[in-house]
Amino acid sequence: MSAILFASVVRVRDGLPLSASTDHDQNASVHESKKYAKVISKKLERLPDRCSLRRGPHNINFISSLGVGYVMLCSESYPNVLAFCFLDELQKEFITTYETAQINNAVRPYSFIEFDNFIQKTKQRFNNPRSLSTKKNLADMQTEIRLRPPYQVSLHELGVENGLGQKTLTYKGIAPHQRLEPLTxxxxxxxxxxxxxxxxxxxxxxxxxxxxxxxxxxxxxxxxxxxxxxxxxxxxxxxxxxxxxxxxxxxxxxxxxxxxxxxxxxxxxxxxxxxxxxxxxxxxxxxxxxxxxxxxxxxxx
The missing domain is CATH 1.20.1440 (de novo design (two linked rop proteins))
Structure with a gap:
């Protein structure tokens, strides 16, 4: 089935996850593809602002702007134009909702987890294209993608050409900044x-x-x-x-x-x-x- 399976918002400079959809998909293939999405999240600073990665039966698409990256995992057959319209909508809402200072000062993963509510609602709409509002100018996005296609990221660029194996990918950037509980x-x-x-x-x-x-x-x-x-x-x-x-x-x-x-x-x-x-x-x-x-x-x- 063609659908958006997962989405997250990350800080570009260090890959700190700011928010993500809280799906509980037990599919092993989806779980493995999420690991690749995490690898990408940590390398956004070195990649173009609009990219795609094909990984087995899934596509990982992402955009970045103003120091924030938006990553989504979808089925291989999900239309590119819808995928990037989805990411564009997340971007517009996020930069409207949160100030740059809040984003830069975040030290804990998922500091803006409440944004998940918007991610979930938007994902549901884009998983049912017939319910999409006519406000979405899909034709403009299709033209933009045709004129400036997403950069196709290779596994070699991510340093995982031999696969991720059993390596557990967890966010490491917060450890040096971990804080003690407030003073009493x-x-x-x-x-x-x-x-x-x-x-x-x-x-x-x-x-x-x-x-x-x-x-x-x-x-x-x-x-x-x-x-x-x-x-x-x-x-x-x-x-x-x-x-x-x-x-x-x-x-x-x-x-x-x-x-x-x-x-x-x-x-x-x-x-x-x-x-x-x-x-x-x-x-x-x-x-x-x-x-x-x-x-x-x-x-x-």
Whole structure:
């Protein structure tokens, strides 16, 4: 059957998917062709603004303009003129609905997933050409395609001439920009208290250095003060930034804070020890609670 099977909107500069139709087609051939559409989405910046790729029983057509690309997958027999009219309609609606700044500032995949409603309605109309409005000037599009045919992309240009195999194609561009969940008041308080503890440790450490120079005191106390200060600062770093093994590192930093305070128990009052250990525990809890934001669902794209 001749039909549009899938459509998506992507950002040209990095292939970030902005919106897509949420079809749940389990056909293996369609699923495989969608993978090729994803490859194309990441290479739009290097391709002409109107292209086509033939892949088995399907055609992948796409256009790009103003930093946004529009990709669609359709049956091999679906008319080219209807395919590019469909893409043109998506383009007009998208640039009318969203501002350039919104598009440029998007950091998460499918930030404009609500546009799917328009994609679905338009797809239904174009899958039933008899219901198309007479406003669509198909003759003009047919003339334009005849005068400037879509560039035919080869698999070699995409770097997949030997097929995609079992390679799973997922969007990688968002990882370096992944964000932690928004700051909370307890989290901010814990970070400030950790900085306070680090400062107190530094002050005591420098005083201990002066005492060492005058009275030949124990060097290990100085090391304990500075290690405790470093552990507090590192906890602040873990609270603010994403890193591998983040939770485990926070527990190790808290363990170091506890060991340093145990060693310094003779130089600090019970209340001072309680304050430093409690702040370390509180900050560890806030690091554990402030996790990376969940990735947007894949919507079977």
């Amino acid at each position: 008041l307890p989290g901010i308080i814990s970070a400030l208290l950790s900085i306070l503890c680090a400062g107190l440790n530094l002050i005591r450490g420098f005083h201990a250095i002066e005492s060492l120079l005058q009275n030949d005191d124990d060097l290990s106390c100085i090391i304990a003060f500075f290690l405790g200060s470093a552990a507090c600062v590192y906890q602040c770093y873990l609270f603010a930034c994403i890193t591998s093994w983040r939770n485990a590192k926070s527990f190790l930093a808290f363990g170091l804070i506890c060991l340093c305070n145990m060693y310094l128990h003779e130089l600090r009052s019970l209340w001072q020890l309680f304050f430093h250990v409690t702040v370390g525990a509180f900050t560890t809890l806030q690091i554990r609670l402030r996790q990376p934001q969940n990735k947007s669902p894949d919507y079977n794209v």
